[in-house]
Amino acid sequence: MSESTRQDSPPSTSGSTARRAVGLPVQAYVVFVAMAALVMSQQWLVPRLDSPALATWSTIFVAIVVQSIPFLVGGVLLAGVIATLLSERALRRLVPASPTLGVPVAGLAGVALPGCECASVPVASSLMRRGVAPSVALTFLLAAPAVNPVVLVSTAVAFPDRPEIVLARFLASLLTAVAVGWLWLRFAGRVPILHRRSTHDHDESTAQAFLGSVRHDFIHAAGFVVLGAMIAAAINTFVPRSIIDGVAGNVVLAVAAMALFAFVVALCSEADAFVAASLSAFSDTAKLVFMVVGPAMDVKLASMESGQFGGAFALRFVPLVIGVAVLSAVGMGWWLL
Amino acid sequence: MVAAVKRATQTLLLAVTGAVLLRMAAGDSYLRYVNSWMRWPLIACGAFLVALALLDVFREQGSQDDEHDAHVPRAAWLLFAPSLVFFLIAPPALGAHFAERAQSAVVPVDTSTEVDLPPLPEGDPVPVVLDEVLLRAAYDDGATLADRRLELTGFVSRDKAGTWFVTQFGMNCCAADATVMRVAASGVDAPPDDQWVRVVARHVSGTGDGGREEPEVVVEQLELIEAPKNQYR
Structure with missing residues (x-):
């Protein structure tokens, strides 16, 4: 051996x-x-x-990390399964050969997988390493944390008697994932994506390859989760709430502020509906923007993605996702709310 | 330039992180950061990381190459940060400092909707949680709170104007999304910030109506107490 x-x-x-x-x-x-x-x-x-400020920062920092790590471990375990146990044939049968068709399939597949957003980055990376088209894997990356049943149920709990908000969230998030997948397929096929090799190649037992992949993915992603948590905790602690709340009156400013707020606070998608519901000064559309942008892109995810797929990728992917997410949320809000 | 994280250091990183998660979940300290149901996921996850590190130690030497060390992002060093912060700062549960800036749990209610609140349970004073006080004060001018002596528990925080509050945080997922629930207190001098108190108080009729502001209470009795194990709601 x-x-x-x-x-x-x-x-x-x-x-x-x-x-x-x-x-x-x-x-x-x-x-x-x-x-x-x-x-x-x-x-x-x-x-x-x-110092009270330092204590508050460190509490929120540790809280985000502690909350994320079990989900991250779940994600790297699933990524390890895909990387080592799922056969080429099974994968080919699950994912349509044509990426154009694969994108919506990946979007709907996200419904079946209750995962946190930090879990989906290693999973998407592992799918790409197995030869799944990047646009398809990226669609899955965006859909899985946003449209799964856990998130939808928590949204329904946070907005009692408002099924239209749950529906709008589901449709806007799915639309974002599929639209980004298709746009990426059409316009960004040549953007280099780093494929970090998962430890050694073929000459290992399956168990060793599995553990190697899990360990490798965890070490790769965890540092970036920590970095994102540091930034999110700093925003939570040091930016006065009055600045965040102050812009709620202006329609355009409110949407922009909610998108920015979702990006910087980096909440887990299971919890963001409760925070959105409590942002009472904002319109329903602005709240929807918060809930659609948050799971798709935030500072923690951007940090993880630039680590996993490279800076050139992140520089294009991050603004694209935020732009599409804001547009689809505003569109859905105008149509349904 | 930061040095690449060598494989042995990565193993240490896994072991330390796993051990810290286990340490947190073994006692009550994880309750300062996350929900109580996170205990078993944290134990499983901590044990898994420690096992992953141990497997690596017992693996035969030399069968590993160091080639992919070069590819490990230097951000991996940051994974030491939460463990160090946990041991060095020992972050407390969120307190008065964050209460002043946290998102308020008070949500304006649509007063046109019909809500039929059941009367408070029997007892004098009757123990009530803060979220229930906020809810009851928001409807019908707080009719269900009228003429009742309420026993409230929370910690002391104050705003810039000097008003002090009986305060508690509600938590959905982790401390990052904590929302603050508080009632303004008068009638007695404020204890120091972050001190946990149990008060017997009466609601000031009309305050907190519609959920647009905090309800006010007049305190009749004040008792200093130990902080509970789980300080969040």
Whole structure:
């Protein structure tokens, strides 16, 4: 097993393996000692870090990370299943050969998968690695966190006796996912997407390949979740609420503000309906914008996507998604609400 | 330039993160950040991350190449941050500082809709949660609260004008979406911020009507208490 791995590795790799066998993993020891030192000096440090604003920031920061990680682990497990256990044939039977047809199918497939948005990035990446057209995988990425039953039920709970809001949310999110998929297919086929290779290739047992893929995907995505959580917590803590609320009166400004608010606060899609419902100063259409933009794109997702698919990709994808999401939400709001 | 995250360090990263999640879920500290139903997902997830790290330690040395270390984004270092923040700052449950800026749970009601609120249960004083006070005050000028002594529990926060409030946060998903529920208190001097209190008070008729502002209460008795295990609603 290990013999075959070594033979297949390029020469540079076996060189570094040899070096590693001699030297200890120094970096890990240094990091471990540094952490231990920090934790030991806790008694001394904690009173010096005692400021209400910092405490509020750190509570929200830790809360977003703690809430996201179980969903992220669920996502990387599913991504691992797709990457290693799902056969080419099964995948081909599930996804239509033509991307034009595959896009709406992927959009509807999102209904069946209750996932958080942080789970869907590794899943989409894993689909692409398995040869699914990027536009199809991206449609799934946008649809899965937005139109699944959990999100729709929580929306119905947050807006009692307003089924039209649930319907508008469902249609606007599905429309966003499918429209972005088709636009990407038509206009952005050549935009480079980084395909980060999942650890080693074929010469491993399935179990090892599965664990390797899970570990790789988790390490890749988690840092970006943390970065997004840091920014979202800072916005929550340091931008005065009066600024956010102050723009509610103006129709255009309210829509723009809700889109921006959804982008920066990075709530999980299961919870954003309750927050939207509580933004009582805003119109229903503005609330709909908040609920459609949020699951499709936020600072945490943008951070994860630029890590997973590369900066060139994120630079095009992020504004495209926000633009389409705002337009479809406003359109739905005008039609249904 | 930040160094690439070596494989052994990645393993440490997984182990530390998993251990912190387990530590949080083993005690009550996870309740400061997320809902109580998150306990088992957190335990499962923490155990999984620790197991993933241990598997790597016991794997035969040399069968791993370090080639893909180069591809691990340097952002992976940031995964140490939540663990360090958890241990060093030990973030408390949200308190008075955030109450002043959080989204209010008070939602204006459409007074034209017919709502038939049942009377408060028997008892004097009758224990009521803050969201119920807000709801009852919003309809019919708070008719169902009239002439009743209410026992309210919450922590102390205050606004810029110096009014103090009996306050509690409601949480849907995690502390990031906390909404604040509070009633303005008068009649006694305010205890310090973030102090948990149990008060016996009467609702000031007409305040909080329609859900556009906080209801006011006149406090008759004030008792300082320990913070509850789960400080959110």
